[in-house]
Amino acid sequence: NAGVTQTPKFQVLKTGQSMTLQCAQDMNHNSMYWYRQDPGMGLRLIYYSASEGTTDKGEVPNGYNVSRLNKREFSLRLESAAPSQTSVYFCASSRQGAIEKLFFGSGTQLSVL
Amino acid sequence: LAKTTQPISMDSYEGQEVNITCSHNNIATNDYITWYQQFPSQGPRFIIQGYKTKVTNEVASLFIPADRKSSTLSLPRVSLSDTAVYYCLVGDSTGGGNKLTFGTGTQLKVEL
Numbered sequence A: 001n002a003g004v005t006q007t008p009k010f011q012v013l014k015t016g017q018s019m020t021l022q023c024a025q026d027m028n029h030n031s032m033y034w035y036r037q038d039p040g041m042g043l044r045l046i047y048y049s050a051s052e053g054t055t056d057k058g059e060v061p062n063g064y065n066v067s068r069l070n071k072r073e074f075s076l077r078l079e080s081a082a083p084s085q086t087s088v089y090f091c092a093s094s095r096q097g098a099i100e101k102l103f104f105g106s107g108t109q110l111s112v113l
Numbered sequence B: 001l002a003k004t005t006q007p008i009s010m011d012s013y014e015g016q017e018v019n020i021t022c023s024h025n026n027i028a029t030n031d032y033i034t035w036y037q038q039f040p041s042q043g044p045r046f047i048i049q050g051y052k053t054k055v056t057n058e059v060a061s062l063f064i065p066a067d068r069k070s071s072t073l074s075l076p077r078v079s080l081s082d083t084a085v086y087y088c089l090v091g092d093s094t095g096g097g098n099k100l101t102f103g104t105g106t107q108l109k110v111e112l
Helices: none
Strands: A002-008 A010-013 A019-025 A031-037 A043-049 A064-068 A072-079 A086-095 A106-111 B008-014 B019-022 B031-038 B045-050 B053-056 B061-064 B068-077 B084-092 B105-109
Touching: A002 A086, A010 A019, A019 A086, A031 A064, A031 A072, A043 A064, A043 A072, A043 B019, A072 A086, A106 B019, B008 B019, B019 B031, B019 B084, B019 B105, B031 B061, B045 B053, B045 B068
Parallel strands: A010 A106, B008 B105
Antiparallel strands: A002 A019, A019 A072, A031 A043, A031 A086, A064 A072, A086 A106, B019 B068, B031 B045, B031 B084, B053 B061, B061 B068, B084 B105
């Protein structure tokens, strides 16, 4: 049972480049989330998907887009990367809603030069 | 959304009991209180959740007073491996209950 799988684990981009972070869960969870964590800071919610077919903005959605491809997969896209987006990105899932236990992936370390 | 306030850091020694208190003065009737633990370079991990009074599991206890405006995570007999950041979250299960906010957490350092 893999839980929540994120790819890639590390990525370096140049300013203006685009990329997609992938996230997949195998727990049949309805809700999925993308967080970012800057050094020494807590996690900030970027986007979430309460259920398949729905997505909503979190605290810091600017510069990002998401796609809930199916129940298992939730991707995060940076259309034009900026140095301010250098961070660790975590994907999480829960059975239904964030009040349920959140299961996190191992994170993607992204550096934008 | 209920805002939470926790100490930025705490120090302890192995074998001691550690209590981390979280303040959430504007907690709503439907809100639950959840604690997560995060080790460096890892995603947070669920520790415990409660609504009122006391909840205990194999790793921690959660004490919630009657007014629910604060909560205390209790870690019995900590070890070096309990050195981590601990987050207190407050949120509800209604309306999707999806916008849980992680604050900066409490950095617990356990020494020999």
